[in-house]
Amino acid sequence: MNELQKRLETYKRLGLKLTPQRLAILEYLENTREHPSAEDIYNALKDRFPSMSFATVYNTLEVLIEKGLVKELSIDSSKKRFDPFLHSHHHFICKQCGKIFDVERNFDILIPEELKEFEVSDFQVVFSGLCPTCKKK
Amino acid sequence: MNELQKRLETYKRLGLKLTPQRLAILEYLENTREHPSAEDIYNALKDRFPSMSFATVYNTLEVLIEKGLVKELSIDSSKKRFDPFLHSHHHFICKQCGKIFDVERNFDILIPEELKEFEVSDFQVVFSGLCPTCKKK
DNA sequence: TGACAAAATAGAAAGTGTTTTTATATTTAA
DNA sequence: TTAAATATAAAAACACTTTCTATTTTGTCA
Ligand SMILES: [Mn+2]
Ligand SMILES: [Mn+2]
Ligand SMILES: [Zn+2]
Ligand SMILES: [Zn+2]
Numbered sequence: 001m002n003e004l005q006k007r008l009e010t011y012k013r014l015g016l017k018l019t020p021q022r023l024a025i026l027e028y029l030e031n032t033r034e035h036p037s038a039e040d041i042y043n044a045l046k047d048r049f050p051s052m053s054f055a056t057v058y059n060t061l062e063v064l065i066e067k068g069l070v071k072e073l074s075i076d077s078s079k080k081r082f083d084p085f086l087h088s089h090h091h092f093i094c095k096q097c098g099k100i101f102d103v104e105r106n107f108d109i110l111i112p113e114e115l116k117e118f119e120v121s122d123f124q125v126v127f128s129g130l131c132p133t134c135k136k137k
Numbered sequence: 138m139n140e141l142q143k144r145l146e147t148y149k150r151l152g153l154k155l156t157p158q159r160l161a162i163l164e165y166l167e168n169t170r171e172h173p174s175a176e177d178i179y180n181a182l183k184d185r186f187p188s189m190s191f192a193t194v195y196n197t198l199e200v201l202i203e204k205g206l207v208k209e210l211s212i213d214s215s216k217k218r219f220d221p222f223l224h225s226h227h228h229f230i231c232k233q234c235g236k237i238f239d240v241e242r243n244f245d246i247l248i249p250e251e252l253k254e255f256e257v258s259d260f261q262v263v264f265s266g267l268c269p270t271c272k273k274k
Numbered sequence: 275t276g277a278c279a280a281a282a283t284a285g286a287a288a289g290t291g292t293t294t295t296t297a298t299a300t301t302t303a304a
Numbered sequence: 305t306t307a308a309a310t311a312t313a314a315a316a317a318c319a320c321t322t323t324c325t326a327t328t329t330t331g332t333c334a
Contacts, residue, residue: 017281017330038321053284058321060282074214078292079320092252105249109262112242115229121266125246129258154301154310175292190313195292197311215321216291 003027014067021049025060029070029084035091035100037079075100075126090125096134103127140164151204158186162197166207166221172228172237174216212237212263227262233271240264 001009007026011018024045034040042057061082064070073081075093081100090103103125111120138146144163148155161182171177179194198219201207210218212230218237227240240262248257 019282019329021283039319051284053286054320055285055322055324056283062322072214074212077209077211077214077217080214092255092257095258101255103249103251105251107244107246109244109246111264112240114240114242115264117269117272118229118238118264119267119272120229120264121232123262123264125260125262127248127252127255127257127260130256132254135254135256156300156311158312188313190315191291192293192295192314193312199293 003030010069014063014069016063016067021045021052021056022060024048025057026064026069026084029064029082033085033102035073035081035083037076037081039079041082073100090127092127092129092131094131094134095128096130096137099131101131140167147206151200151206153200153204158182158189158193159197161185162194163201163206163221166201166219170222170239172210172218172220174213174218176216178219210237227264229264229266229268231268231271232265233267233274236268238268 004023004027007023007030008018010026011022016022025041028041028044029036036044038054038057038061041061042052042054045057046052061070061072064084065072068086069084071083071086073083073091075081075091076098085102088106090105090107092101092103093099094101107125109123109125141160141164144160144167145155147163148159153159162178165178165181166173173181175191175194175198178198179189179191182194183189198207198209202209205223206221208220208223210220210228212218212228213235222239225243227242227244229238229240230236231238244262246260246262
């Protein structure tokens with residue numbers, strides 16, 4: 001089963017209609033580790049879909065998030081970034097260029113005592129500093 | 138030395154001009170653990186300064202961040218939140234009500250091997266789930 | 275296949291939070 | 305007290321996101 005067939009399956013399974021725009025958005029997300037913003041996605045696809053609108057990108061992201069296929073990152077305070085990799089992982093953000101990198105290492109963090117009244121469902125470690133490229137300058 | 142005098146000192150030391158608006162912003166920040174947004178600050182002060190503008194709030198926050206007296210949090214993707222507590226600490230954000238709580242416990246996280254080409258200057262642990270109030274509902 | 279209902283699209287407008295601009299006012303140092 | 309430097313309010317501009325609506329596309333079923 002090839003990649004396209006998988007995407008077809010994915011949308012069908014979720015009861016979503018198949019549209020070329022949706023398939024392209026999922027394809028783009030699956031093939032990037034760049035944690036793109038909505039605009040990045042729009043720009044990447046506008047050659048193939050010259051009439052594509054931002055509303056479609058945002059709508060599609062909304063349903064993908066709702067269905068749990070994409071996660072929204074709040075690491076960059078200027079805009080939302082999207083991550084199609086659902087496995088537990090963490091991130092590094094470069095203070096200079098803003099790029100976000102995956103950190104795959106697992107951390108054994110035990111829920112601190114002070115949160116015992118809370119219902120903790122998740123945690124994220126966000127490292128920051130300079131990426132290799134910005135470090136050299 | 139009282140609180141006001143300390144704030145006077147603080148601004149003087151940084152070479153910033155003393156204005157009632159600035160003093161009030163610093164006072165508000167020093168007395169809250171709510172991680173307020175710019176609008177929260179504005180709302181908290183508009184009774185005392187009915188003519189206060191958003192620009193003043195944003196300008197003041199900008200210089201305070203520049204001078205290292207306040208940290209900007211990127212935990213809430215819908216708006217920036219501000220934290221005047223500079224000591225190393227972490228956070229919990231409630232997925233329901235959006236409130237941000239401090240987590241004072243220290244975590245011994247060693248910089249993972251995969252970041253050895255990076256210059257890591259900081260890390261933040263962000264827990265998420267439900268706060269005690271939202272948990273009960 | 276063709277017709278229909280439901281859902282998605284493009285494009286524009288509106289909504290939010292943030293930043294910039296400008297004329298005026300205040301602060302500080304001389 | 306005066307002058308220069310800086311901060312202010314108010315409005316406009318801006319960037320990102322959401323909403324609206326007319327039109328098109330999709331999936332279903334005859
Ligand atoms: Mn990731
Ligand atoms: Mn805090
Ligand atoms: Zn970088
Ligand atoms: Zn809550």
